[in-house]
Amino acid sequence: MELRSQTRTLTLAQTFAIARDSRDVDHVVGLELRHDGLVGHGEASPYDRYSETPESAREWLERAAPLIGDDPFDLEAIEARLDRELPPQAAARAALEAALHDLVGKRCGQPTWKLLGLTSRTPATSFTLGIDSVEGTIDRARSAVEAGFRLLKVKVGGGEDLARLEAIRTVTDLPVRVDANEGWTVADARALLPELRRLRVELIEQPFHADDIDSFLNLRELRGGIPIVVDEGCHRLPDVARIARYADGLNLKLAKTGGIREALRMIHAARALGLRVMVGCMIESSLGIAAAAQIASLCDYVDLDGHLLITGDPFSGLGFADGAVVLSDAPGLGVAPR
């Protein structure tokens, strides 16, 4: 198999701020894997929170190339070789695994979701409102409602959290999820929780630093029925049993799991442990989102709006209906370069 990668700049439609940073553009790595007359596509969204960059992802892909072999179907063995021979680079691994799934689907003439026994219909996705002023948040919420979204995810940790959530409730009754991206303390959570319940917040994502398990354990008594979902603290299968001891659910992103297969493993382990499952994303094009959307029908919560936050999406093929991402019937991941 022949492997080519390139760094692509994705431009955000609006400045995107979360508890720890703010950005107007983001960089992903596009991957093309050629095999026997077919091209498989994959996309890496490396993230500095996990010490990954487009450069480290591309370097990893170069090192991975000679380990892939010549059979895109041989996924379990390929992944075992990569995990054994190379240091972890989850986003790059996910790009490679997505491209292999794309090739397998194209070889079979079937969409990936169908080969997984799943469906093209996915639960409604949330639309993410980055941290902004109260007025900016009102504008963003109004636009999301007008665009047909059925769920909002509000990034918090910026000081005006409560005022922004109150403002959103003046605009819409849509379900609201809150994501603190590790930005809260237990004192923050304690002060906010009664208000979040009053404002009918549906869930809270990653309130504390991934390593601060004590704060999560403190929150278990305070949360009063609002599920706590772990994102930054959830990467691979061995994390799942640990999370079951301190939270209620996990957010799977392929850029963390390293691909569809590990995400599936984690979904099944989560179900065995009574955990809820969210599938999330980074700032990604339709290519990256298409890979995650293949398994979205198995999840309780879908947060696959990365491609809807950017302008000039380099890939097309995903639909949007009734507030949900709709997968294509085309073979493989079902997206193609524009």
Added chain:
Amino acid sequence: MELRSQTRTLTLAQTFAIARDSRDVDHVVGLELRHDGLVGHGEASPYDRYSETPESAREWLERAAPLIGDDPFDLEAIEARLDRELPPQAAARAALEAALHDLVGKRCGQPTWKLLGLTSRTPATSFTLGIDSVEGTIDRARSAVEAGFRLLKVKVGGGEDLARLEAIRTVTDLPVRVDANEGWTVADARALLPELRRLRVELIEQPFHADDIDSFLNLRELRGGIPIVVDEGCHRLPDVARIARYADGLNLKLAKTGGIREALRMIHAARALGLRVMVGCMIESSLGIAAAAQIASLCDYVDLDGHLLITGDPFSGLGFADGAVVLSDAPGLGVAPR
């Protein structure tokens, strides 16, 4: 899809006795599922320990027929409908799910193991020695060694357990696994364990009744490094987390899980919880064994010898090399009626 089933009698090459019963023949249900010019095959091995009979399996299949729909790829939704609308009949469900996998593979022109990202190579299977006299056990062990098996599984719970294991060790140094099929008490286990360690027994399967968790918990301190594997106490995904609290591994049989997909879910959950995984079987033809063998490469222990215990196997297509079942490269399950 058009569904036809028939009861088949499988004749055992030798009387097969375990702790709770003895038999010379067994009955399975063969299923043919016709769709768009292709035929998918599946086999149910209903077991009275779980209140299932060939009649109850065939009746369930009749009731399932109108719920299948017309797309064999739509596995997740089909299984959800079956689980919602019908009472549980795991063996029949497994037959139907195997036939659907067979159809999907044939439609794609690919073996099922390949569509699952796996390999046709499986770990060596154990060969099962039913309960017999000491002399009979020696003969059986010698025949198994001569036939090229690399592992023995010895059914115990018959009174001469220790003498039979000693006798086997006069014939061979092959790894020996022991299966009590719920036949022991804690006192039995306590008396036997030092001897089993001396005789280098590799694992102990289902020593106590499935519901007798207290005895399993007692055994945790006595077992001295010999893994305890749960069979009769392990059916579907919700059992896995419970088993992790009282044993070291689980034995997946499709006749209990209701099919390949649930077995895969359970493998991933087991891995997340640090459990070892065995894939086992009932008395089955090559058709039933082929379905289970598709996922054997993911397992630590393989016990897929059901088709090797019978005469006049109605299906062919499975190979045997280096003590292991070898899957076919033919599309679907890779077996065909003789």
